[in-house]
Amino acid sequence: xxxxxxxxxxxxxxxxxxxxxxxxxxxxxxxxxxxxxxxxxxxxxxxxxxxxxxxxxxxxxxxxxxxxxxxxxxxxxxxxxxxxxxxxxxxxxxxxxxxxxxxxxxxxxxxxxxxxxxxxxxxxxxxxxxxxxxxxxxxxxxxxxxxxxxxxxxxxxxxxxxxxxxxxxxxxxxxxxxxxxxxxxxxxxxxxxxxxxxxxxxxxxxxxxxxxxxxxxxxxxxxxxxxxxxxxxxxxxxxxxxxxxxxxxxxxxxxxxxxxxxxxxxxxxxxxxxxxxxxxxxxxxxxxxxxxxxxxxxxxxxxxxxxxxxxxxxxxxxxxxxxxxxxxxxxxxxxxxxxxxxxxxxxxxxxxxxxxxxxxxxxxxxxxxxxxxxxxxxxxxxxxxxxxxxxxxxxxxxxxxxxxxxxxxxxxxxxxxxxxxxxxxxxxxxxxxxxxxxxxxxxxxxxxxxxxxxxxxxxxxxxxxxxxxxxxxxxxxxxxxxxxxxxxxxxxxxxxxx
Amino acid sequence: xxxxxxxxxxxxxxxxxxxxxxxxxxxxxxxxxxxxxxxxxxxxxxxxxxxxxxxxxxxxxxxxxxxxxxxxxxxxxxxxxxxxxxxxxxxxxxxxxxxxxxxxxxxxxxxxxxxxxxxxxxxxxxxxxxxxxxxxxxxxxxxxxxxxxxxxxxxxxxxxxxxxxxxxxxxxxxxxxxxxxxxxxxxxxxxxxxxxxxxxxxxxxxxxxxxxxxxxxxxxxxxxxxxxxxxxxxxxxxxxxxxxxxxxxxxxxxxxxxxxxxxxxxxxxxxxxxxxxxxxxxxxxxxxxxxxxxxxxxxxxxxxxxxxxxxxxxxxxxxxxxxxxxxxxxxxxxxxxxxxxxxxxxxxxxxxxxxxxxxxxxxxxxxxxxxxxxxxxxxxxxxxxxxxxxxxxxxxxxxxxxxx
Numbered sequence: 001x002x003x004x005x006x007x008x009x010x011x012x013x014x015x016x017x018x019x020x021x022x023x024x025x026x027x028x029x030x031x032x033x034x035x036x037x038x039x040x041x042x043x044x045x046x047x048x049x050x051x052x053x054x055x056x057x058x059x060x061x062x063x064x065x066x067x068x069x070x071x072x073x074x075x076x077x078x079x080x081x082x083x084x085x086x087x088x089x090x091x092x093x094x095x096x097x098x099x100x101x102x103x104x105x106x107x108x109x110x111x112x113x114x115x116x117x118x119x120x121x122x123x124x125x126x127x128x129x130x131x132x133x134x135x136x137x138x139x140x141x142x143x144x145x146x147x148x149x150x151x152x153x154x155x156x157x158x159x160x161x162x163x164x165x166x167x168x169x170x171x172x173x174x175x176x177x178x179x180x181x182x183x184x185x186x187x188x189x190x191x192x193x194x195x196x197x198x199x200x201x202x203x204x205x206x207x208x209x210x211x212x213x214x215x216x217x218x219x220x221x222x223x224x225x226x227x228x229x230x231x232x233x234x235x236x237x238x239x240x241x242x243x244x245x246x247x248x249x250x251x252x253x254x255x256x257x258x259x260x261x262x263x264x265x266x267x268x269x270x271x272x273x274x275x276x277x278x279x280x281x282x283x284x285x286x287x288x289x290x291x292x293x294x295x296x297x298x299x300x301x302x303x304x305x306x307x308x309x310x311x312x313x314x315x316x317x318x319x320x321x322x323x324x325x326x327x328x329x330x331x332x333x334x335x336x337x338x339x340x341x342x343x344x345x346x347x348x349x350x351x352x353x354x355x356x357x358x359x360x361x362x363x364x365x366x367x368x369x370x371x372x373x374x375x376x377x378x379x380x381x382x383x384x385x386x387x388x389x390x391x392x393x394x395x396x397x398x399x400x401x402x403x404x405x406x407x408x409x410x411x412x413x414x415x416x417x418x419x420x421x422x423x424x425x426x427x428x429x430x431x432x433x434x435x436x437x438x439x440x441x442x443x444x445x446x447x448x449x450x451x452x453x454x455x456x457x458x459x460x461x462x463x464x465x466x467x468x469x470x471x472x473x474x475x476x477x478x479x480x481x482x483x484x485x486x487x488x489x490x491x492x493x494x495x496x497x498x
Numbered sequence: 499x500x501x502x503x504x505x506x507x508x509x510x511x512x513x514x515x516x517x518x519x520x521x522x523x524x525x526x527x528x529x530x531x532x533x534x535x536x537x538x539x540x541x542x543x544x545x546x547x548x549x550x551x552x553x554x555x556x557x558x559x560x561x562x563x564x565x566x567x568x569x570x571x572x573x574x575x576x577x578x579x580x581x582x583x584x585x586x587x588x589x590x591x592x593x594x595x596x597x598x599x600x601x602x603x604x605x606x607x608x609x610x611x612x613x614x615x616x617x618x619x620x621x622x623x624x625x626x627x628x629x630x631x632x633x634x635x636x637x638x639x640x641x642x643x644x645x646x647x648x649x650x651x652x653x654x655x656x657x658x659x660x661x662x663x664x665x666x667x668x669x670x671x672x673x674x675x676x677x678x679x680x681x682x683x684x685x686x687x688x689x690x691x692x693x694x695x696x697x698x699x700x701x702x703x704x705x706x707x708x709x710x711x712x713x714x715x716x717x718x719x720x721x722x723x724x725x726x727x728x729x730x731x732x733x734x735x736x737x738x739x740x741x742x743x744x745x746x747x748x749x750x751x752x753x754x755x756x757x758x759x760x761x762x763x764x765x766x767x768x769x770x771x772x773x774x775x776x777x778x779x780x781x782x783x784x785x786x787x788x789x790x791x792x793x794x795x796x797x798x799x800x801x802x803x804x805x806x807x808x809x810x811x812x813x814x815x816x817x818x819x820x821x822x823x824x825x826x827x828x829x830x831x832x833x834x835x836x837x838x839x840x841x842x843x844x845x846x847x848x849x850x851x852x853x854x855x856x857x858x859x860x861x862x863x864x865x866x867x868x869x870x871x872x873x874x875x876x877x878x879x880x881x882x883x884x885x886x887x888x889x890x891x892x893x894x895x896x897x898x899x900x901x902x
Binding site: 116120169172176195201203252254304359385389390424436449457 | 583
């Protein structure tokens with residue numbers, strides 16, 4: 001276990017474990033409550049496997065009423081709750097607490113309603129991201145956000161993390177594709193936000209829920225916007241002698257008014273690892289490789305392919321291939337999609353980072369990252385969602401060598417500080433969780449973070465839902481609510497008044 | 499008589515709010531005053547006017563990102579991005595015609611506060627889908643920043659998006675970062691005449707479910723102050739070859755309903771601007787509602803109301819947005835809201851009405867108790883003393899606060 005500390009367990013809750021198990025069994029009968037150590041083991045970590053913690057108890061409710069009763073009971077008795085979807089979080093968002101009930105939502109796995117006329121799919125939160133597309137593709141529709149874990153990750157988790165994917169520049173993130181939610185507050189109250197119609201009727205609580213990392217409520221139903229699949233998709237594979245050339249090409253494509261469906265860049269180490277793994281035919285004599293995918297009506301795609309090719313040639317592209325078949329397009333993507341496991345083959349362990357930067361800063365950030373790599377004595381491979389500026393540096397290390405995990409984490413923190421320094425952010429799509437929690441002050445002032453925590457207070461005043469995630473310092477809501485009022489003379493004599 | 503404070507910097511905004519908190523003086527927030535007749539009337543002795551916080555802070559067309567002060571005139575913003583071949587793709591509507599005010603007035607802050615969008619909302623999203631970050635001053639007189647200047651960002655709660663549509667009741671946004679998009683090279687409109695309401699909206703929904711990438715889908719029933727007979731309109735935007743191709747897709751799907759006319763770029767710009775600004779219903783002073791329903795239910799919803807009283811409507815957003823004018827001059831709030839349940843939910847906002855009606859009739863859709871209570875708690879966390887636009891969205895109950 002490394003340095004990130006979780007809240008100290010509440011001894012009185014630990015002491016009441018037997019009683020809590022009994023009460024939860026009354027609410028969720030059958031096998032929905034797990035208290036056996038061996039059976040709880042699979043829940044001790046998510047996809048940030050460096051961190052592990054056994055939960056107090058695991059509960060798997062099957063109905064909204066059960067979710068409501070469990071939360072109400074926990075609220076009344078001061079018991080913490082960690083909601084969990086498929087457990088694919090890369091930031092430790094679903095890491096259990098020793099004194100907390102882990103609530104798995106994976107029994108909520110039904111597609112409830114498909115409405116092609118209104119272009120919506122209503123599903124339970126345990127349905128996988130890809131499961132939504134599977135449910136609607138027979139009519140030529142799909143669900144646009146496609147995080148790389150889409151086979152496994154749940155829609156509920158997508159809401160919690162505001163998941164993206166390679167297509168978000170053109171089609172948006174989860175937040176742009178969610179129309180409605182049913183959710184349960186920690187008090188057990190069930191509320192509905194939005195629906196099949198557009199825009200909210202009051203405050204945009206959907207916006208707050210999306211990306212809230214399980215700290216505000218437990219989602220029990222989701223209505224998503226589905227889209228007609230683009231008629232055609234074709235891709236260009238472009239190699240550049242330097243990352244500067246690649247970065248300039250990306251900027252010029254956008255400046256030409258072209259918004260590609262996907263635009264991905266890889267650096268030398270990532271290219272080499274991917275090519276060795278899947279033999280996608282990537283050029284090995286380039287410093288940067290760009291995949292540009294254009295989708296839409298056939299006539300448009302063919303036209304844009306020519307335009308992008310011309311821009312690439314103008315920017316010193318040394319290698320260009322254009323897909324002529326669906327098969328070839330998939331081969332172009334095969335290397336990129338296998339980049340993480342490919343890097344896993346050349347190193348015993350790797351840490352996947354997730355910052356976002358303004359696109360134009362890419363060459364500078366890559367250069368600085370090379371310096372940091374030397375400083376920390378660890379290699380780094382880069383895959384980059386070039387369209388939206390989301391960078392995934394993969395830091396290579398060996399957990400069996402003493403001190404290497406700590407060195408990798410320090411390297412990762414330096415990279416994220418660099419992202420913030422150039423005008424970017426700590427996390428583009430993986431979430432803050434515990435992983436980036438203690439870096440939040442790099443990006444936000446104390447007042448910024450306090451105002452965010454006040455949102456938490458409106459939803460969960462006792463800090464019972466997923467505490468210890470996102471915020472480095474937990475302030476009590478009473479303390480956050482206090483106001484420091486300066487009485488006396490008007491403090492703004494200079495403001496023009498009329 | 500209301501006294502107006504005109505801060506020029508975020509620090510002056512903060513200091514004005516600090517004073518308002520200390521003296522428990524409610525403030526009516528104003529950009530350029532173009533939306534004062536939208537929402538519940540605010541009772542405040544002082545106005546806080548943000549037109550002095552104006553100007554572009556950072557605009558890099560190649561990054562598709564624009565950072566600016568919220569008092570910047572919307573007309574200035576649209577002209578600037580247009581010069582660079584870009585646009586605000588949520589197509590913010592201009593409430594001027596409907597509210598009987600000058601066209602083209604208003605600030606970007608007002609657009610954000612009211613979450614205004616236009617016909618392209620069905621494809622590109624609303625204002626809230628294009629905000630990336632903000633600087634704001636809370637009702638606690640604290641300056642905070644949230645979000646960022648990049649599209650992909652999940653660092654902390656999405657406060658910038660939550661401020662959209664909050665009508666200045668949570669915080670005073672002083673700076674926002676918006677996503678901009680390339681302006682399409684050309685546009686065209688596929689226009690069918692003479693369809694009934696149900697048939698017209700079914701055609702819109704079918705087109706939206708095709709691969710034609712429609713960016714505007716409206717049905718204008720017969721009897722509006724726009725052209726002769728009913729019009730069913732589908733807008734296509736993009737590269738010229740692509741538009742021709744997609745026009746053919748629509749022809750194949752909808753050709754059996756009649757021979758379509760094709761409007762070119764200029765006529766397209768004109769007609770969609772009129773729809774965007776609700777101009778066909780702008781004349782007179784009768785109450786006008788903005789109603790959001792599941793798109794495919796638009797016709798059934800209006801049919802149910804037509805049985806009860808005389809209305810004129812525009813269907814936009816593929817049927818999901820209904821602009822409705824009550825021809826008898828009465829607001830009919832209860833009937834309009836009661837009819838929502840039968841079509842699977844939605845909400846109705848009383849956009850145009852007298853100040854007395856906007857005070858007495860809930861302008862925004864009333865919420866179920868648990869949701870209303872949560873919204874009130876959120877308001878309280880941002881503005882504990884209740885000084886920011888009190889009563890603009892709902893009749894506020896001032897809360898007791900612990901002051902240190």
